[in-house]
Amino acid sequence: MHGENDSDMINTVAFTFDDGYQDQADLIREVFVPMGVPANMFLITDFVDGKTWPWDAKINWLIWNAPRKLIKMTVGKAELKLDLDGDEQQRRHASRMFRNIVKYLKPGEMRRAIDVLAAAVEISLPAVPPACHQPIAWDEARTLESQGVRFGSHSVNHYVFSSLDYDEAVRQLRDSRQRLLAELKYPLATFCYPVGGNEDYTGRELLALPEAGYRLAVTMSPGTVQKPLCQAKQEQYTINRYSLPEVIEDFFQQISWIERIKDEFRKLSPMNYIAAFYGSKSGLAQAFRVTVNYRLGKYKKYKQVNWLKVKRLVFVCKGNVCRSPFAESVAKQCGLPAASYGLVTNPGTAVNPIASRIALQLGVDMTEHRTKKFNVEELEDGDLIIGMEPSHCESHWYAGVRVDVQFALLGLLKSVNKKPYLHDPYGLSESYYYYCLSYIQRTVSAILISTRVNIGA
Numbered sequence: 266m267h268g269e270n271d272s273d274m275i276n277t278v279a280f281t282f283d284d285g286y287q288d289q290a291d292l293i294r295e296v297f298v299p300m301g302v303p304a305n306m307f308l309i310t311d312f313v314d315g316k317t318w319p320w321d322a323k324i325n326w327l328i329w330n331a332p333r334k335l336i337k338m339t340v341g342k343a344e345l346k347l348d349l350d351g352d353e354q355q356r357r358h359a360s361r362m363f364r365n366i367v368k369y370l371k372p373g374e375m376r377r378a379i380d381v382l383a384a385a386v387e388i389s390l391p392a393v394p395p396a397c398h399q400p401i402a403w404d405e406a407r408t409l410e411s412q413g414v415r416f417g418s419h420s421v422n423h424y425v426f427s428s429l430d431y432d433e434a435v436r437q438l439r440d441s442r443q444r445l446l447a448e449l450k451y452p453l454a455t456f457c458y459p460v461g462g463n464e465d466y467t468g469r470e471l472l473a474l475p476e477a478g479y480r481l482a483v484t485m486s487p488g489t490v491q492k493p494l495c496q497a498k499q500e501q502y503t504i505n506r507y508s509l510p511e512v513i514e515d516f517f518q519q520i521s522w523i524e525r526i527k528d529e530f531r532k533l534s535p536m537n538y539i540a541a542f543y544g545s546k547s548g549l550a551q552a553f554r555v556t557v558n559y560r561l562g563k564y565k566k567y568k569q570v571n572w573l574k575v576k577r578l579v580f581v582c583k584g585n586v587c588r589s590p591f592a593e594s595v596a597k598q599c600g601l602p603a604a605s606y607g608l609v610t611n612p613g614t615a616v617n618p619i620a621s622r623i624a625l626q627l628g629v630d631m632t633e634h635r636t637k638k639f640n641v642e643e644l645e646d647g648d649l650i651i652g653m654e655p656s657h658c659e660s661h662w663y664a665g666v667r668v669d670v671q672f673a674l675l676g677l678l679k680s681v682n683k684k685p686y687l688h689d690p691y692g693l694s695e696s697y698y699y700y701c702l703s704y705i706q707r708t709v710s711a712i713l714i715s716t717r718v719n720i721g722a
Contacts, residue, residue: 279303279305280297280302280303280305280509281304281306281307281457281483281506282304282305282306282307283306283307283419283457284307284308284309284312284319284322284419284423285306285308285309285312285313285400285401285419286399286400287400287401288397288399289401290306290401290405290406290409293306294409294412297414298409298412298413301413303413303414304414304415305414305416305417305455306406306409306414306415306416307416307417307418307456308401308406308416308418308419308441308445309400309419309420309421309422309423309441310418310420310421310440310444310445311421312394312400312422312423313400313401313402313403313444314444315393315400316422317422318393318398318400319398319423320367320375320422320423320424321364321368321423322394322398323379323390324360324364324367324379324382325360326390326397326398327379327382327383327386327388327390328349328356328359328360328363328382329356329360330386330388331347331349331356331386331388332387332388333387334348334349334350335347335348335349336348336349336359336385336386338381338382338385339381340366340367340378340381340382341374345363347359347363347385363382366378368425368428368460368465369425369428370428371429372424372428372429375428403448406448406449407448407449407450410449415453416449416452416453417445417452417454417455417456417457418438418441418442418445418455418456418457419441419457420441420456420458420459421436421437422437423460424437424459425459425460426458426459426465426466426467426470427464427465427615427618431469431632434470435473435477438456438470438473438474438477439477442456442477442478453481454478454479454480455479455480455482456474456479456481456482456483456502457482457483458470458482458483458484458485460485461483461486462484462485462486463484463618463619463695464617464618464619465485465618466622467615467616467618467621467622467632468618468621468623468625468630468631468632469621469632470482470502471502471503471622471625472625472632474502479502481502482501482503482504483504483505483506484503484504484505484506485506486503486505486506487506487508488505488506488507489505489507490504490505500626503622537696540693540694540696540697541696541697541700542700543688543697544688544689544693544697544701545688545693547688548693551654551686551688552684552686552688555654555685556686558685559677559683559685564655564674564677564685566672567652567655567658567673567674567677567685568674568678568683570649570671571671574647574669575647575648575649575671576602576645576646576647576648577602577603577604577645577647577649578592578596578601578603578604578648578709578712579603579605579606579644579648579649579650579651579670580603580604580605580606580653581606581639581652581653581657581662582607582608582653583607583608583609583610583657583689584607584609584610584689584691585605585606585610585636585637585638586607586610586614586615586616586620586636586691587616587617587620587689587690587691587698587701587702588653588687588689588701588702588705589605589607589653590605590616590620590631590634590636591620591624591631591705591706592605592651592675592705592709593605593631593634594624594629594630594634595629595706595709595710596709596712598629599709599710599713600713601709601712601713604637604643605637606637606639606640606643607636607638608638608639608662610636610637610638611636611638612636612637613635613636614635615632615634615635615636616631616632616634617691619690619695619698620690620698620702623695623698623699623702624702626699627702627706629702639662641663641664641666641667644666644668645668646668646669646670647669648670648671649670649671649672649673650671650673651672651673651674651675651678652673652674652675653674653675653676653686654674654685654686654687654688655674655685655686658672658673658674675705675708675709676704676708678711678712679707679708679711682704684704687704688701690702
């Protein structure tokens with residue numbers, strides 16, 4: 266993180282600390298500074314300012330100090346039982362489970378859920394962090410900065426970004442950086458996503474980060490930087506990191522050629538091939554079954570389109586959070602009139618965070634999309650309804666249609682590499698998200714080239 270250009274990052278290990286706890290600062294001061302090893306700390310600015318302490322730290326503190334063994338509570342519509350029998354592993358599991366349940370709640374709902382937990386364990390939550398959760402002070406940060414330590418932003422208050430609305434996410438990026446600029450001489454232009462898992466941030470952050478003055482951003486997904494960041498397009502805002510293992514031998518393996526060799530072997534395994542190109546074993550089985558039926562002539566009608574009658578492309582899938590909104594966005598990017606719907610969805614939901622991020626890497630922005638549930642009343646004369654799999658074209662979805670429409674399967678509109686079944690990427694690997702969305706992009710673009718018809722005219 267200290268390098269001024271990509272050449273400084275080659276064969277480099279960067280040590281990072283998240284949140285800004287005092288015990289982290291103690292470790293840096295007592296170990297890293299005397300040894301001359303650069304260290305980077307990402308600060309939650311409201312935490313350092315003494316305005317709050319992290320929501321996940323509050324959960325940990327409540328569960329580790331809970332006097333009761335079996336805790337029962339209701340959070341939203343969920344009935345929870347936390348078995349706290351005093352065993353360290355049991356409490357660690359309970360804390361992780363509760364954090365995972367509440368981390369995507371809106372800030373107000375999150376605070377209420379923590380209050381419910383505090384009431385259930387019969388402990389008053391301190392307004393200021395207890396000794397074990399004290400933050401670093403700005404004065405100490407400045408002292409460490411003068412000794413070579415660098416500090417970056419970890420947001421204002423550590424809420425998961427995919428749970429925030431756009432304006433609040435932008436405010437968190439902007440305000441946390443402004444606090445660092447006000448207190449320190451050399452703040453990093455690097456952001457660290459709160460929690461930092463694959464679904465904890467969205468594609469909109471990839472757009473907002475450079476506007477807020479950030480050059481890089483780090484996640485909590487395991488991995489290394491495989492190429493110069495200046496060549497990586499959006500990847501400078503999705504830099505992976507390894508968590509420091511407790512066993513020193515594991516650490517040396519992480520930073521050695523052994524881990525890279527293991528990564529390559531993992532890519533070659535049959536299961537990884539299935540995960541990358543079919544999503545899962547279920548996806549492979551479904552694709553095989555549908556392809557056999559297609560070869561037997563079952564879905565022939567879904568590739569026979571009278572393009573002279575087509576006025577609009579209507580993409581449908583199950584949830585309208587991955588495949589169909591991406592296809593709609595690509596079509597509109599190509600100048601084609603298009604819409605998308607989910608057959609089974611909750612209207613008004615944002616697109617899947619991973620899909621949004623992968624889409625941006627493919628040059629497509631769908632961060633503003635919100636789900637729409639299919640309604641036959643919204644169909645128009647000349648619509649071509651395009652499904653991602655045969656079930657999306659089944660007649661029971663379209664009962665009562667009173668306009669002239671046609672049906673097609675997206676993967677049958679290509680002249681080569683036809684796929685009558687394109688498995689839903691939701692909840693699957695990033696590699697399959699990339700493959701699925703890339704296939705949709707190539708296919709929709711091919712429609713414009715191959716039909717040679719002015720759709721919508």
